[in-house]
């Protein structure tokens with residue numbers, strides 16, 4: 147007996163009452179394992195750089211408010227996201243420009259890709275940025291960017307826009323001035339929070355790290371010292387995360403950031419985790435083998451300034467043909483707080 151017509155008729159009647167049958171959708175709602183619509187993808191800097199610079203002739207930073215080309219995952223077209231939960235973009239600031247001060251619920255990170263000497267001001271303090279610097283803009287802090295150097299500056303933006311959108315918790319406002327007033331000298335936060343010291347009696351007001359620039363120079367020096375111990379993780383090489391000195395947690399509450407050194411010739415064991423991850427290469431060259439749509443094995447070949455994404459639960463393996471350094475970010479802190487984060491390791 148064909149029950150379909152009866153069922154369809156039932157479904158249309160209950161739809162009018164705001165009801166729907168779970169059994170028709172359950173397998174897609176509660177999957178046996180993560181099934182991300184995002185796909186692995188690489189943005190080679192030599193391919194995207196001309197477009198980023200071309201945008202500089204199309205609109206000013208002031209008119210655009212933020213002149214950014216979004217790195218949109220091809221599996222999520224039109225959704226302004228690089229993974230299901232995170233947004234990424236390449237922001238250009240030309241010499242003499244200012245991206246006017248604003249604030250929003252979304253937290254942002256900057257990872258400098260090209261140029262040196264432009265600044266970001268966050269909550270009354272300026273920080274000058276150099277390639278490989280990791281800078282954070284915590285939720286609801288005023289921030290403006292400017293470039294007083296003679297070169298264009300490009301950085302990778304990472305924001306939790308899809309997460310905040312999912313929670314319907316977005317607020318934003320523009321400042322009355324393009325540039326906020328500065329209340330502390332450059333380096334103040336670093337001296338106060340980034341030197342193994344904390345002001346006695348300091349009262350925490352934000353879940354984000356009070357250190358807002360993690361300069362590449364120090365990060366790179368740490369990796370260089372640590373490589374001598376050769377305690378490599380088989381899946382991730384020498385892998386360090388950026389830390390909030392107040393509690394030892396991630397530097398940002400919604401985005402986890404890390405840096406890893408893969409020495410020349412290092413080939414990692416297969417790895418997957420539930421946090422879809424965005425990588426940006428700062429030095430060296432290598433390949434990442436990853437299973438793409440339909441289980442097809444793909445190879446992403448990367449070098450300096452290239453950005454690539456590995457979605458949730460996709461197996462991947464890195465191979466470094468030169469000493470390579472990868473910066474990475476993902477939603478891991480959110481998943482950890484919710485007790486959802488998982489990883490799996492394969493054999494080398």
Ligand code: GTQ
Nearest residue numbers: 212214235237254303305
């Ligand atoms: O620099 O404040 O890529 O507000 C997207 C939204 C950068 C920023 C983005 C933003 C910013």
